[in-house]
Amino acid sequence: MSAAAPLPQVGDPVESIDTPALVIDLDAMERNLATMAAFARSHGVRLRPHAKMHKSATIARLQREAGAVGVCVQKTSEAEALAAAGVDDIYISNEVIDPAKLARVAVLAKRIRLAIAVDSSEGIERLARAVAAAGSTIDVFVEVDVGQGRCGCPAAAAGQLAQHVVSHAPPEGGLRFAGVQAYHGSAQHLRGDDERAAASQHAASLARAAQASIGAAGIACLLVTGAGTGTFAFDVASGIWDELQVGSYLFMDRDYADNVAAPNAPRFEHALFVKSRVMSRGAGHAVVDAGHKSHAIDSGLPRVWQRELAYVSCSDEHGVLRPHADASRASLPALGETVWLVPGHCDPTVNLHDRYVVVRGGLSGGVVEDVWQIEARGCIS
Ligand SMILES: Cc1ncc(COP(=O)(O)O)c(C=O)c1O
Secondary structure (H helix, E strand, O other): OOOOOOOOOOOOEHHHOOOOEEEEEHHHHHHHHHHHHHHHHHHOOEEOOEOOOOOOHHHHHHHHHOOOOOEEEOOHHHHHHHHHOOOOEEEEOOOOOOHHHHHHHHHHHHHOEEEEEEOOHHHHHHHHHHHHHHOOOEEEEEEEOOOOOOOOEOHHHHHHHHHHHHOOOOOOOOEEEEEEEEOOOHHHHOOOHHHHHHHHHHHHHHHHHHHHHHHHOOOOOOEEEEOOOOOHHHHHHHOOOOEEOOOHHHOOOHHHHOOOOOOOOOOOOOOEEEEEEEEEEOOOOEEEOOOOOOOOOOOOOOEEOOOOEEEEEEOOOOEEEEEOOOOOHHHOOOOOOEEEEEOOOHHHHHOOOOEEEEEEOOOOOOEEEEEEEOOOOOOOO
16 A cells, blocks of 8 residues: 555454555464464474564564564665664574675664574674674674575585684673574475475484584584475474574465475465455456455465466556356356455565555454554665
8 A cells, every 4th residue: 555545443343454465464473473383382492583574573573472583684684673672682693794784783783682593704703893893792693505595605614604603602702603504495395395395304404414514624513494384294293493584374375385295294274365446347257356465476476365367467557357267157246245265376466565454353354453553674784
């Protein structure tokens, strides 16, 4: 919704929410929140959910109340925005290399409990300089490449980098070595549960090698942190990970729902929707008012929720719907009718919106319970 659109009021019926709008089904989200918290508790691992997904201080608070030790973010500006809104324990699970940005990180570390990832000696030196100039301290995780081929050092180099971090330890320096970051992003979206299990096992063997390298350097590896919605159940079974960074479980986008579920993993429900409305009808199709500017399609098109319809093409402000192959034209919605979309990918969808409209009592018949700002929306630097 733009600033000019009417803001939903608490108690308004769902039908009155202007479209397109980003809507949370609060009952479903609360069940997802409780399910993941119970899983972490029963397996004796810490939960530090990824707030890059929801970008909301309110949701971060709900996650903390459900037992999370803090949240992760990927960007300096995300950490600043959430800290300004009251979040006080944040891990930037990513490398920051620009000195001006590191200076901001170091200043933020004076106000909240802050951690960050490193994967190079140069990065450690720059971080140490920034923290020394600010007079702050920060927890540091050495990121290891556990199979994705993105950020992270080779497992065998983890000990050397840990030693480098420790050389800047308090009281002379401000870097507290905290452990290993082991996250395999592309493994999360492998469709087959057997494929994800194999990727998780490979990641576990590399994380184990990193722990050994750090141990051989005479340093205690306190925590191994990582895992996402696609692999957390396999990761926990390996016994290597101490802390889960899962993000998408809370909203469950269409892409994650398309994964073959792991046999012993808890199930999560769709809790994030784009409310759209039919604005035009053709002979065999209907057009809704939600396109690229309402939801991201990098992981594929949205699913039409509980209708015999497919969202077949997307443009800036439009989406074209057609009946499923085995459904009749009669299943096409009427002009003005509401159509609920399950976004293909929740993170970049959220980043398109200023606020969530939070609904209690279901998408049909429910009411607006609240409106939550997305404080870190647009924080990409
Ligand atoms: C470093 C890191 N940890 C955790 C996550 C959370 O993953 P998911 O949303 O798939 O649960 C991500 C997501 O991209 C990530 O980049």
